[in-house]
Amino acid sequence: MSIFCLQGTFIEGISHRSFAEALSGCLSIGSVYVIREFAMCDPQASFRACNFHRYLVITPATKLEDVTASSIDFTTKSFQFTQFNSLPARSYRCSYLTDVVGRLVSISQPEYVEVKGGITTVQKVTIKDH
Template sequence: DSDGLQTLLKLRLLHAWGSYGLKNPTLIFNYCTLWNDEEGTLIQGTAPSELTRHFSPLLQLGSVYFVSNFRVKPPAPSYRSCSHKLTIVLSAATQFEDVTRSSPSFWPDAFEFTPFSSLHSRIRSSVYLT
């Protein structure tokens, strides 16, 4: 893990969801988020499942935040919601400052598309993209 405690990112929250484990599909395994920056670059965020109740009411989809007190690490090899080489790891110490009103230049959403021509090559892939 890399230390992101001294870093301040400006990000729009695009999506947030509970990730359920295959062994227990009724229990949230991780709280996951998908963010973009002002250039439209996507990055996934993750937090331990016990923080779901903390983050769910705090974070509003479509809002822009200054995010601080987080760590970064490589994404999990079996679950990636975007192709970014890093994942933001949120904790109870992570700080969010809502700056939506002063951030009109953000893209409202972002997508990474897989061409139909490359789907066949993903048949045996163990990396799942949502």
């Protein structure tokens, strides 16, 4: 679950299995919530959907207040731009999932390579920033 924070950035949130069903019934995509009394923890996953060093954890004490219908004006979209030439520095690190806007230059034919005793398909995609 991604939680939209008021500062205009994203943070990943997790809930324990026992709360997942209850949350799915009370949360609505596109709605805005004030989240109170939550916990924070270090991320466990090697791939994260956003560049953040902690997870928001929903606990039994957490309170969610839907403020979608309030008169407060909230931003509905958020972008964090990264320089195109900084992408190689993300290689072989704890990776963040990254979106790219660029011009597609070429796509290679699929190649079959052996990885860890199995066969996988690799295709080279070339994208330019302008």
